[in-house]
Amino acid sequence: MSFLRRIKTSLSADAHGLVDAIEDDALLLKQHLRDAESEVLRKRARVRELEAEQKRLTIERERALREQERARLDVDLAIEQGRDDLSRYALKQVLTQKNLVCCLDARLGQAAGERKDLEAALATQQVALEELRAKVQAFLNDRESGNSALCLAPVTEEQIELELLRRKREMAGTTYVPEPSAEGGPSGG
DSSP states (O other), X not given: OHHHHHHHHHXXXXXXXXHHHHHHHHHHHHHHHHHHHXXXXXXXXXXXXXXXXXXXXXXXXXXXXXXXXXXXXXXXXXXXXXXXXXXXXXXXXXHHHHHHHHHHXXXXXXXXXXXXHHHHHHHHXXXXXXXXXXXXXXXXXXXXXXXXXXXXXXXXXXXXXXXXXXXXXXXXXXXXXXXXXXXXXXXXX
C-alpha cells in the first residue's frame, strides 16, 4: 500500500509541477507583454514631450526674432541720431537675440530628429506589440482549451541540427544534395 501511495504522490507532484510550469510560462508571457506595453507608452510620452518642447521653442524663437528686429530698429535710430553708445547697446541686443535664435534652431533640429527617430521606432514597436498581444492571447486560449501541450513541444537536437544545415546551405548559396552512403543513408532508390 505504501508503494502505491508513493506512486500516487509522485504522479500528483508531477501534475502540479506541469501546471506550475504552464502557469509560469503564462505569467512570463503576460509580464513580457506588460513590459512591451510600458515601453510603447514611454515612447509615446516622450514624443508628446518633444512636441511640447518644439512648440515652446518655436514660440521662444519667434519672440527672439521680434526682439532682434526691434533692436535693429534701435540701432538704426541711434546711428541716425549720432549716438554711438546707444548703437553699441542696441547692437549687443541684436547679437544676443541672433545667438539665441541660433541656439533655439539647433535645439529645434535636435528635437525634430529625435522625434522622427522615436516615431519610426514607435511605429515598429506598435506593430510588434500587436503581434505579441495576439500570440499571448492565442497561447492563453490554447492553454485554457487544453491545447497547451501543442505549444510546449520541445525542440529536439536533430531539429536544431537540420535547421543549422539549412541555414548554412542558404548562406553558401548552394543546394545541398546528399551523397549515397554505404550505411543505407539517403540514396536514389
